Structure formats: C-alpha cells, structure tokens
Amino acid sequence: MRWTTRAGVHIDRAASAWLIRKFIDPDAEFDFVEGPENVDDTAIPFDMRGVEFGHHGDDCTFETLLRRHDLMNPVLWRIAAIVHEADLEDGRYDAPEAAGLDVVLRGLSMVCPDEVVIELTSPVFDGLYEYFKRSLLLGTEPA
Amino acid sequence: MLLIYQVPREPSTPRIAIWRRLRRLGVASLADGLVALPEDARTREQLEWVADEVEAAGGSSILWRAQTLSVSDERRVAGRMAVARAEEYERIIGAAQAALAGEISDQARHLRRLRRELREVRRRDFFPPKERQGAQAAVEALADSAHAYADAKAAR
Numbered sequence: 007m008r009w010t011t012r013a014g015v016h017i018d019r020a021a022s023a024w025l026i027r028k029f030i031d032p033d034a035e036f037d038f039v040e041g042p043e044n045v046d047d048t049a050i051p052f053d054m055r056g057v058e059f060g061h062h063g064d065d066c067t068f069e070t071l072l073r074r075h076d077l078m079n080p081v082l083w084r085i086a087a088i089v090h091e092a093d094l095e096d097g098r099y100d101a102p103e104a105a106g107l108d109v110v111l112r113g114l115s116m117v118c119p120d121e122v123v124i125e126l127t128s129p130v131f132d133g134l135y136e137y138f139k140r141s142l143l144l145g146t147e148p149a
Numbered sequence: 150m151l152l153i154y155q156v157p158r159e160p161s162t163p164r165i166a167i168w169r170r171l172r173r174l175g176v177a178s179l180a181d182g183l184v185a186l187p188e189d190a191r192t193r194e195q196l197e198w199v200a201d202e203v204e205a206a207g208g209s210s211i212l213w214r215a216q217t218l219s220v221s222d223e224r225r226v227a228g229r230m231a232v233a234r235a236e237e238y239e240r241i242i243g244a245a246q247a248a249l250a251g252e253i254s255d256q257a258r259h260l261r262r263l264r265r266e267l268r269e270v271r272r273r274d275f276f277p278p279k280e281r282q283g284a285q286a287a288v289e290a291l292a293d294s295a296h297a298y299a300d301a302k303a304a305r
C-alpha cells in the first residue's frame with residue numbers, strides 16, 4: 007500500500023514509517039504531502055490532522071498504530087515511550103533517550119529530504135529494537 | 150499563530166488536559182479561549198494536535214496565521230511571553246540557590262530535577278529574557294557543588 011504523511015518528517019513520522027514497513031505492511035511505500043487535503047483515496051494517511059492513524063488522546067501516532075494493530079510487543083512499546091517523549095515531551099514516560107534522538111532527527115531533517123530521512127533512520131530503529139529486545143531478555147542493559 | 154478554541158465546561162478532564170498542553174507549549178493567553186504562539190514547524194504541528202484534541206473533546210477550534218497591525222502590539226505579546234518565562238527562570242534560580250545552601254547530599258537529586266525543568270522552560274522560550282542566563286548559571290553552580298561532593302565522597 008501507499009502511505010501518505012506530512013512533509014517535514016520528524017521522529018513520530020520516521021518511527022511510524024519504520025513500524026509500518028517492519029510490522030504492518032512490508033510493501034509499504036511512502037509519500038509526503040502538504041496536508042490531509044492532498045491525500046488521494048488510494049493511500050493511507052498517517053500522522054496528520056483528523057485521520058485514524060494520528061494523535062489520539064495522549065497517544066502519538068506511533069502509539070496509535072500499535073494500538074490499532076494490536077501490537078502488544080513490549081519492545082515496540084519501549085520504543086513508543088521514546089517516540090512519545092521526543093514528540094510530546096509531557097513527562098509521561100521515563101525515556102532519557104528521547105532528548106538525544108530528537109536532536110538527531112531534527113538535524114537530519116535539516117540536511118536530508120524526507121525520503122532520505124526515512125531510509126537513514128530505518129537501521130537506527132532496527133538497532134534500537136535489537137538493543138531493547140536484548141535488554142528485555144537479559145533483564146539488564148546489554149553491553 | 151492564533152488558536153481560537155472552545156471546550157465544554159464539563160467534563161473537566163479533557164479541558165484541563167488541553168490547557169496543560171497549551172501551557173507546556175508556552176502560549177501567550179490573549180483572552181478566554183484565545184492563545185498565540187510564534188510559528189515554526191514544531192509549534193505549528195503541536196498546535197494542530199491541540200486543535201484536534203479540542204474537537205475530540207466536543208469543542209471547536211480554528212487555527213489562524215495572524216499578524217498584528219502595529220509592531221508595538223506584537224512587541225507587547227512577545228513581552229508578555231518573555232515575562233512569563235522570566236518568572237519560571239526566577240523560580241529555578243530560587244530553587245537552585247536554596248539547594249546550594251541546603252543539605253549537600255541532596256544536591257544531586259535537586260540538580261536532576263532543575264536541569265529537567267530548565268530544559269522544559271528553554272523549549273518554550275521564544276523571546277529569551279535576561280533571567281535565562283541567570284537560571285543557567287544557578288543550575289551550573291549547583292552542578293559544580295554536587296560534583297565536588299561526589300568526587301570527595303569517592304576519594305574517601
């Protein structure tokens with residue numbers, strides 16, 4: 007499927023794109039538009055105003071995607087805590103990684119077009135996933 | 150940007166959640182249900198989500214890109230935002246000085262909290278008042294003291 011989101015990708019959209027491709031739709035293709043009125047009927051919009059896969063209540067888009075797809079994987083929820091704090095900064099979760107990742111993403115979006123941000127951050131989220139998976143299995147921080 | 154919004158009085162939980170979110174963003178409150186924020190990619194996105202939250206709470210909202218007719222009015226709004234941040238920085242300075250004068254073994258704990266608060270205030274500080282540097286310096290002084298104590302303890 008084609009998935010459409012707002013241009014100017016930041017952490018919630020980059021993490022959501024990674025999540026979609028890895029856990030929801032392996033054939034996902036992404037495009038970037040100005041606003042919800044620029045989404046055509048054949049695409050699924052995400053992280054935009056007034057769409058199903060956006061912010062709902064206290065949830066950022068990444069968390070909404072997890073909930074609506076019944077993804078209960080605790081590793082993904084650990085990443086969700088980081089995305090939530092980087093995006094909303096409301097202190098709901100203890101995610102000290104958020105501040106660093108937030109700056110990395112903001113900087114990347116200054117020097118790369120959206121497609122490239124998505125491609126570059128995909129292995130970053132792969133790495134975070136592996137790290138927190140090991141951390142959960144070991145019950146301690148992996149070396 | 151201006152956000153004009155109206156949320157039903159009851160239930161109060163979503164109304165309060167919306168107000169807390171706006172406060173965290175550092176908006177200037179111009180009137181009941183009317184707030185202003187300088188536009189950038191981040192603030193725009195955040196205000197859009199608040200606008201959605203207002204609708205989800207059964208309220209109504211409109212986001213505007215607005216311009217005052219006179220420069221002095223614009224300065225007044227910016228000035229009010231700077232005063233609000235200055236008060237927050239003053240509180241941080243007071244707390245850092247109190248911690249510095251207090252129990253030395255508690256300083257590391259106070260330092261962690263104040264650093265977080267300082268980061269949050271800086272995030273919503275669009276027109277930095279002079280108190281910003283003072284707050285930064287007060288927290289750094291606390292950090293120096295807390296680290297000197299930790300070093301001394303480790304050397305014992």
